[in-house]
Amino acid sequence: MSDKDEIINKIRDAIVNLDIDNIQRLCMEALKAGIPAYDIVMKGMSKGMEIVGEKYERNEYFLAELIMAGEVMKEGMKVLEPHLAGGEVKKIGKVILGTVRGDLHDIGKNIVATLLTAAGFEVIDLGVDVPPEKFVEAVKENKPDIVGMSALLTTTMIEMENVIKALKDAGLRDKVKIIIGGAPITKEFADKIGADAAARDAVEGVNICKSWVS
Numbered sequence: 001m002s003d004k005d006e007i008i009n010k011i012r013d014a015i016v017n018l019d020i021d022n023i024q025r026l027c028m029e030a031l032k033a034g035i036p037a038y039d040i041v042m043k044g045m046s047k048g049m050e051i052v053g054e055k056y057e058r059n060e061y062f063l064a065e066l067i068m069a070g071e072v073m074k075e076g077m078k079v080l081e082p083h084l085a086g087g088e089v090k091k092i093g094k095v096i097l098g099t100v101r102g103d104l105h106d107i108g109k110n111i112v113a114t115l116l117t118a119a120g121f122e123v124i125d126l127g128v129d130v131p132p133e134k135f136v137e138a139v140k141e142n143k144p145d146i147v148g149m150s151a152l153l154t155t156t157m158i159e160m161e162n163v164i165k166a167l168k169d170a171g172l173r174d175k176v177k178i179i180i181g182g183a184p185i186t187k188e189f190a191d192k193i194g195a196d197a198a199a200r201d202a203v204e205g206v207n208i209c210k211s212w213v214s
């Protein structure tokens with residue numbers, strides 16, 4: 001195993017072991033070793049969060065551990081974010097982003113926001129637990145090219161369809177492209193609810209958004 005793989009694995013394990021004291025140091029070490037911030041997020045921390053989710057499913061971890069894992073990831077992101085953002089690049093498009101009503105998961109959405117910004121998009125982040133009316137209002141006000149929605153719970157996926165319906169009712173559906181994401185989201189679901197695309201991860205999501213504005 002290369003040194004770089006070893007650091008990435010240590011970062012993954014720091015998330016799994018809820019090691020909030022060491023995550024920032026490890027992220028700095030990884031940056032110093034020349035590992036792109038992007039790889040640290042996708043191959044290290046996100047992989048760790050996946051394992052945390054599996055442990056939760058097996059009843060090895062409980063809600064307290066989920067919360068803590070989220071906090072550890074956020075600490076790491078503080079170190080990595082400045083290395084992901086794109087600086088003063090010409091804006092290539094505007095994206096409204098939000099986690100749908102009833103859903104408080106925002107770690108994945110925040111990564112999408114950071115990578116979209118790095119790719120040159122202006123991102124208007126509506127936050128979490130966003131009701132359909134707020135998406136509609138934001139589209140009216142900001143006239144974005146793209147609306148991105150995140151849902152991590154199977155019970156809140158339905159809210160994505162509600163947002164699309166609300167945009168249709170407001171006569172705005174055809175003015176934007178719609179992309180959805182989050183662990184339970186599939187391409188079939190996107191087709192079913194009338195979204196334009198679903199993304200497995202932030203990288204795929206950003207590539208799809210780029211293809212829409214080029």
Ligand code: B12
Nearest residue numbers: 053070104105106107108148150153154181182201202205
């Ligand atoms: C951390 C976490 C929490 C934290 C969230 C902290 C935060 N600020 O986000 C807290 C503790 C708050 C939490 C709470 C709950 N959680 Co939770 N949580 C997780 C966990 C472990 C990790 C999620 C995460 O951050 N992953 C890392 C990020 C990087 O990945 P991601 O979110 O999938 O995002 C990537 C892609 O999906 C994609 N993406 C995401 N959104 C979007 C949007 C767009 C537009 C695009 C293009 C791409 C994209 O790009 C991202 C980066 O690549 C997951 C397990 C899992 N495997 O997902 C459970 C999980 C999602 N939670 C679960 C549950 C059950 C809950 C609770 C109901 C628990 C409870 N009993 O209260 C509550 C619900 C609270 C609520 N109303 O939302 C279940 C959901 C089960 C289901 N099928 O619905 C999961 C799957 C755990 C499990 N295996 O059972 N949780």
